[in-house]
Amino acid sequence: MKIEKDRVVRFHYAVAEAGQEAVENSKDGGQPLAILFGHGNIIPGLEKAMDGREAGDSFKASVAAADAYGERREGLGQRIPKKHFGAQKLAPGMQVVLQTNFGPRAVTIEKVGMSVVDVDLNHPMAGKDLEFDIEIVEVREASAEELAHGHVHGDGGHHH
Numbered sequence: 001m002k003i004e005k006d007r008v009v010r011f012h013y014a015v016a017e018a019g020q021e022a023v024e025n026s027k028d029g030g031q032p033l034a035i036l037f038g039h040g041n042i043i044p045g046l047e048k049a050m051d052g053r054e055a056g057d058s059f060k061a062s063v064a065a066a067d068a069y070g071e072r073r074e075g076l077g078q079r080i081p082k083k084h085f086g087a088q089k090l091a092p093g094m095q096v097v098l099q100t101n102f103g104p105r106a107v108t109i110e111k112v113g114m115s116v117v118d119v120d121l122n123h124p125m126a127g128k129d130l131e132f133d134i135e136i137v138e139v140r141e142a143s144a145e146e147l148a149h150g151h152v153h154g155d156g157g158h159h160h
Helices: 044-052 142-148
Strands: 007-017 022-025 033-036 060-065 078-083 095-100 103-112 115-120 129-141
Touching: 007 044, 044 060, 044 129
Parallel strands: none
Antiparallel strands: 007 022, 007 033, 007 129, 060 129, 078 115, 095 103, 103 115
């Protein structure tokens, strides 16, 4: 079965900045990632590279920054009260996840003051060309419930 819109895809991946060592590998966690294909659940460039593939396929994909997390945008700094970081020890350059009204957001610490923290809201991978090693584990039809919810349920997916 080929990967196409509205199918569930389970896959292992390793991602690296172009020419660098992998910064994340799904095999470290043991479980492949599961997505509902064609619903914007992964970066556009990776979705393009996976389209039409099948279970058992292993391949490399180079994804330009524009098709990954976008180009880096200036002026995306924000000053946040230190209390929002809890008891975390903060230092410039650290990447942390903040809980926002729109869900979790990865930010980079720029400056730590006595009561406020300056952060960069660009995604940590913004402006970077990425290289992926992909191994397609399974491709199956999505259930009516998965299509209605817009995400995968069960193994590697969402649990209600």
